[in-house]
Amino acid sequence: MEPRICCENIREAIEKLPMLSPNVSRLLQVMSDEDYELDDIVNIVKYDAVLTAKVLKTVNSPVFGLLNPVTSLDRAISYLGKWMVVSIILSDNTGDLFSQPLEGYEGQQNALWRHDLFAAFSCSEVARLAKQNFETELAFTAGLLHDIGKFVFAPFWKQAAPEALKRIAEGSIADYLAAERALAGMDHAQIGYEMAKHWEFPQPLQQAILYHHTPQNAPEEYRALAFAAHIGDMCAMMAGCDTGNDGMQYPLDDGYAEYFDVTSNSLAQILIEAEAQFKKAISSLSFEEEVD
Amino acid sequence: MSDIILGIGDYGASKSPGSIVKTYALGSCVAVTMYDPGLRVAGMVHIALPESKLNPAKGVDCPGYFADLGVPLLFEEMVRMGCQRKGRGLVVKMLGGASVMAGNDTFNIGKRNILAVKKILWSLGMGPTAEDVGANHSRTVSLYVDTGLVTVSCPGRGQWQI
Ligand SMILES: [Fe+2]
Ligand SMILES: [Fe+2]
Numbered sequence: 299m300e301p302r303i304c305c306e307n308i309r310e311a312i313e314k315l316p317m318l319s320p321n322v323s324r325l326l327q328v329m330s331d332e333d334y335e336l337d338d339i340v341n342i343v344k345y346d347a348v349l350t351a352k353v354l355k356t357v358n359s360p361v362f363g364l365l366n367p368v369t370s371l372d373r374a375i376s377y378l379g380k381w382m383v384v385s386i387i388l389s390d391n392t393g394d395l396f397s398q399p400l401e402g403y404e405g406q407q408n409a410l411w412r413h414d415l416f417a418a419f420s421c422s423e424v425a426r427l428a429k430q431n432f433e434t435e436l437a438f439t440a441g442l443l444h445d446i447g448k449f450v451f452a453p454f455w456k457q458a459a460p461e462a463l464k465r466i467a468e469g470s471i472a473d474y475l476a477a478e479r480a481l482a483g484m485d486h487a488q489i490g491y492e493m494a495k496h497w498e499f500p501q502p503l504q505q506a507i508l509y510h511h512t513p514q515n516a517p518e519e520y521r522a523l524a525f526a527a528h529i530g531d532m533c534a535m536m537a538g539c540d541t542g543n544d545g546m547q548y549p550l551d552d553g554y555a556e557y558f559d560v561t562s563n564s565l566a567q568i569l570i571e572a573e574a575q576f577k578k579a580i581s582s583l584s585f586e587e588e589v590d
Numbered sequence: 591m592s593d594i595i596l597g598i599g600d601y602g603a604s605k606s607p608g609s610i611v612k613t614y615a616l617g618s619c620v621a622v623t624m625y626d627p628g629l630r631v632a633g634m635v636h637i638a639l640p641e642s643k644l645n646p647a648k649g650v651d652c653p654g655y656f657a658d659l660g661v662p663l664l665f666e667e668m669v670r671m672g673c674q675r676k677g678r679g680l681v682v683k684m685l686g687g688a689s690v691m692a693g694n695d696t697f698n699i700g701k702r703n704i705l706a707v708k709k710i711l712w713s714l715g716m717g718p719t720a721e722d723v724g725a726n727h728s729r730t731v732s733l734y735v736d737t738g739l740v741t742v743s744c745p746g747r748g749q750w751q752i
């Protein structure tokens with residue numbers, strides 16, 4: 299069947315994306331370096347007044363219930379932990395990438411951010427269950443960025459989404475990713491990969507984005523990271539943090555068992571832990587004020 | 591408004607005329623609704639996992655998170671609001687428990703939640719009179735205090751009632 303949406307238009311939209319702020323590029327670069335330290339992150343934040351203010355505001359939010367206000371950046375960052383700081387930097391420097399409502403997916407404002415944040419916390423829990431040597435540091439960030447393709451794709455997808463859901467329901471298309479490919483000629487993972495290339499993300503992140511729904515197809519050296527993103531994504535959807543009409547419409551690739559020791563019991567712990575972290579992040583990052 | 595919005599692991603009941611008890615995006619979670627048509631008391635719990643023994647500390651912290659603790663607590667709440675302790679006359683419904691596609695059993699938390707809820711309801715001498723469970727889509731659920739009507743919605747699938 300002929301795709302309804304012109305891939306050329308999508309590629310053009312990617313070309314037109316503004317460059318990422320230098321802070322984000324530096325952060326991603328630092329984190330893909332195997333032995334980076336918390337100090338490397340402190341150094342990104344401390345030269346940016348707005349970012350510093352945001353970190354301090356976050357640590358002093360009522361969620362953390364600190365008796366005395368924290369005024370030093372070092373203390374704030376070591377208290378919040380690097381994941382929270384990574385989230386602050388990304389949410390603060392990516393414009394409306396994560397917050398814009400996802401039209402074609404019928405996703406509410408901030409749906410992508412909520413989904414990605416839940417996935418990210420799940421990913422870092424999954425990373426702890428690695429069976430072999432695994433570069434755990436990138437798992438969180440891979441979770442946070444896995445679905446960026448939906449940002450560019452959503453406006454194009456609007457005209458085709460109802461047809462996609464109908465076809466999946468009647469069984470003529472297997473799942474949502476296949477529907478995107480059939481009706482648009484491209485899926486949100488491929489589009490996310492093009493965006494990641496455009497923004498010169500480190501290679502492991504590019505690959506995790508491209509293969510987050512098909513981790514088995516990832517090149518061997520990036521496969522474990524792709525599986526971590528895949529499982530984190532599934533956890534977010536199961537917890538009700540999806541991005542709209544595509545929620546739970548993706549198959550699970552059970553090849554994860556080779557890389558991660560996920561049992562029904564450890565899966566439950568992942569969900570409990572991720573939800574606790576997610577709740578804290580959502581209420582302290584204060585972007586939620588804009589919703590409702 | 592005196593609407594009650596329940597997050598994951600929350601439970602609550604209302605008898606304020608005109609209000610609703612609501613929970614968003616169930617995923618693999620299960621909502622149990624209880625309604626007393628005579629007293630017009632409406633209650634709901636949003637359950638995430640089947641059994642508190644999975645994480646006893648979380649069970650202490652947030653009992654509504656688990657079917658084995660959350661369902662009895664909701665029932666207690668209904669009794670506190672005036673419903674009969676025998677549970678007679680309560681209309682019980684069960685919703686949610688979806689799964690991702692072709693998931694293996696490890697990931698079918700939805701199914702485990704549904705079974706656990708049924709088991710605990712039976713032990714309380716109750717059973718769901720209607721259910722909308724399983725499949726591969728999330729559900730947002732509203733229970734209306736005035737009528738006991740339960741509506742379900744999902745992005746891309748519109749709204750229906752059970
Ligand atoms: Fe995705
Ligand atoms: Fe996702």
